[in-house]
Amino acid sequence: MKKLMAMLLASAMLLSVALTGCGDDKDSGDGKDGKYNSVAFVCGNIGDKSFNDVSWKGVQEGAEENNIKSKVIEYGADTKSKMEPTLNDAADTYDIVVASGGEMAEILEKFWEDYPNKRFILFDIDPDYDNKMSNAFCINFKQNEGDFLAGALAQKMSKTGTIGFVGGGEVVVIQDFLVGYIQGSKYANESGKVAIAFIGNWTDSAKAKELSGVQINTSNADVLHQVAGSAGLGLFQACQENGKKWAIGVDADQRDYFLETDPDLADVILTSMEKKCDVAIKSAINKTFSGELAYGTLEKWGVAEGVTVLSENDFYKENVPADVQTYMDDVEAKITAGEIKIDTMYGMATDVYNALRDGVKA
Structure with a gap:
């Protein structure tokens, strides 16, 4: 009987340890140990034939080059109340989260510490923004x-x-x-x-x-x-x-x-x-995988980096x-x-x- 009780007690202790290790950990995805299998782009809506569409293109290209899945998550137009829960849900599910604007940075400041193993790429951020989030990289475009x-x-x-x-x-x-x-x-x-x-x-x-x-x-x-x-x-x-x-x-x-x-x-x-958001975002994703991206900082990218330039397509060359x-x-x-x-x-x-x-x- 004593032997049976000892075995039951040992089993209970092992179960307790296992449950502790699998607790309510928002960061239990593949972002641990530098392994990233997914990236999400959070935005109002795609289909604008401009900023959001070209940004989503960069996310897709970065995902494809690194063989990970990508997803666009739209919170809708003029629905600021949905921005925070949408960003939070994306962080729950995806290893890398991409979003734009200072408002998104302010929202992320509320809960970035809950996701120490996830990575956030924030672009189109004000140049004087003080990024104190160690798992976020911010890009300012010199428009x-x-x-x-x-x-x-x-x-x-x-x-x-x-x-x-x-x-x-x-x-x-x-x-x-x-x-x-x-x-x-x-x-x-x-x-x-x-x-x-x-x-x-x-x-x-x-x-x-x-x-x-x-x-x-x-x-x-x-x-x-x-x-x-x-x-x-x-x-x-x-x-x-x-x-x-x-x-x-x-x-x-x-x-x-x-x-x-x-x-x-x-x-x-x-x-x-x-604003070559596609170039900037793809570069940031690639540098995340190579370990070269300086998370916890803000960088300013413009003409010298080839991201705020004129379209020099064939039509430009024919007419200028x-x-x-x-x-x-x-x-x-x-x-x-x-x-x-x-x-x-x-x-x-x-x-x-x-x-x-x-x-x-x-």
């Missing part, structure tokens, strides 16, 4: 550098000396695009003008079309740049319907998205200022004169070498920003 190129090209292609800019919301990141755009315009044409408008959201393409039409017909702008998400389609339509003015897209090579579905619309998109292409190559080289200094909206005083805008008012 002001890329839009310096866009502004310079717009002026070089303009016949009127007035170019246009239509933004979604007048928030810091879009203002940062505008600062670079204005300075690029002034670099190429000191007396050039920039017509500026903001829609107030990222979905109202009709409003974008209306504002772009005003810039074309009232301000005499003949090259227009949109930084307005899916609303930017309206700018392309305005350029198409008002004498085929040139348009510059954003985030992805937007002409490529319309080549099959609407080739006439595609033919007004001279180029796009790409050779001397202008050479000029743009020189500008890009000077930015890369640090010979051209470009201001940023981050940390800029409001009166300085307003003076910059007013100085090119169309």
Whole structure:
């Protein structure tokens, strides 16, 4: 009897140890010991033919190159209340989680320590963000550098000396695009003008079309740049319907998205200022597997890293004169070498920003 009781007691102790090892561990997936078998991309929605789509492409390519599964997890448009539970659920299930924006970084700060063996790649983060999360890597895109190129090209292609800019919301990141755009315009044409408008959201393409039409017909702008998400389609339509003015897209090579579905619309998109999120994300995933990614830090990637640049597709090469292409190559080289200094909206005083805008008012 004593022997039976001893055996039962020993079995109970072993079971207790086993259960302790398999407790409520959010990190019990394959992320342990540096083994990653899955990656998730958390976003509002894909299908925007711009920022989210090109980001998802980078996640898929990174997953394919490292032979792991990938999944896009959408929390929906204008549903900020769903962002935190969606990000948390992704961390529960996937080994690497990719997401964009400062709001996602703030959400992750609440629970990153619960997932010490998972890895988080956060991109499009403000340059002054202080990343204290040891399992998160943050990327800031120097969109002001890329839009310096866009502004310079717009002026070089303009016949009127007035170019246009239509933004979604007048928030810091879009203002940062505008600062670079204005300075690029002034670099190429000191007396050039920039017509500026903001829609107030990222979905109202009709409003974008209306504002772009005003810039074309009232301000005499003949090259227009949109930084307005899916609303930017309206700018392309305005350029198409008002004498085929040139348009510059954003985030992805937007002409490529319309080549099959609407080739006439595609033919007004001279180029796009790409935030090559796909290149950056794929690189970050690859460096995670090679052990080269500096988790716990924030890095700033721009023209020198090849991630905020103009689309130099065949259409660009056919329609931009050779001397202008050479000029743009020189500008890009000077930015890369640090010979051209470009201001940023981050940390800029409001009166300085307003003076910059007013100085090119169309």
